[in-house]
Amino acid sequence: MYKTFYGFHEKPFSKTPDPRFLYMSAGHREALARLQYVLEERELALLTGEIGCGKTTISRALMDTMGDAYHFCFIFNPRLTALEFLRVIAANLDVETPSTAKDCLLGEITEALYHFHDQGRCPVIVVDEAQLIPDREIFDEIRLLTNFQLDDRNLLSVVIMGQPELRKIISAPLYEPFRQRVAINYHLHPLSLEETQEYLDFRMEVAGGGAGLFSPDAVQRIYEITVGVPRKINAVATNALLTGFGKDAALIDASIIEEIKDELSI
Missing domain, CATH: 3.40.50.300 (P-loop containing nucleotide triphosphate hydrolases)
Structure with missing residues (x-):
């Protein structure tokens, strides 16, 4: 689904504890x-x-x-x-x-x-x-x-x-x-706002995609919703990518995060 659309070889925000995806804050x-x-x-x-x-x-x-x-x-x-x-x-x-x-x-x-x-x-x-x-x-x-x-x-x-x-x-x-x-x-401790941005970009690059898919206002909302906890970030980012794919959105912005935030039990 969204993997091909966004240029990923694998899921960037999987829940499994794969050390390749360990962002070193x-x-x-x-x-x-x-x-x-x-x-x-x-x-x-x-x-x-x-x-x-x-x-x-x-x-x-x-x-x-x-x-x-x-x-x-x-x-x-x-x-x-x-x-x-x-x-x-x-x-x-x-x-x-x-x-x-x-x-x-x-x-x-x-x-x-x-x-x-x-x-x-x-x-x-x-x-x-x-x-x-x-x-x-x-x-x-x-x-x-x-x-x-x-x-x-x-x-x-x-x-x-x-x-x-x-x-x-x-x-x-x-x-x-x-x-x-x-x-x-x-x-x-959880990630800071700056580290949240770096975390998203890092995992997307490991998955074969590129950085910058999430706009700064989207990152801000993700940080506010998740308070920098990586597992929660993964859940929000995955749902945002699915929604963005459904909308043919080349960029994930804050409006997409707002759309999905009530669907998440975090």
Whole structure:
């Protein structure tokens, strides 16, 4: 449909976290640099941000940039018991049949970590949507994972990602032991107006099109509607392109954004 009309080879505003489409705002560059540092130092990092700000996409970019020296283990749904959480980690560490007994399970994880160390690889545990973690016990297990270490280094890195309420959860006094293990603590903010313009142009160029398809007044309205959240920008831009295609509009202006804004649940 609109792809050919506007000269795109693929959809520029897809919802999938494709690292090719990761626009590196100042905040995204800082977040990625800090996570890279945490992996190099084999520490624990906390990354928070509003829904749709690009946390998951940053984690994919992190995996792509760090190379084969790192083995990534993603946990996308942390609504687990502590034992289930450890079994998921064990499975991601290539333990063929993780034990259902905790003492045996910890032994299997230890053996797997030393195996990766012997290979010269560092496992990276990435926990997404961490605000959904159901109880303190899992945070304790995450903290205790950082006890797997040699004399001069840890045997793994941990990246915890979540929405802003995660910060409120772990601010309680009972989470002090966990907070003390966090080496990097970063909050990812939405895009500015200028970055929103750059974001739109960047994604269109990656998709094979050109910059400047959205007029300045259209960008202003998109920013006002989405407050700079990339996922919301994607939704508005996609609907604007569909509407523009239907109107044979060579330029997406503010009138098109006004036409579609009430159709969007943002």
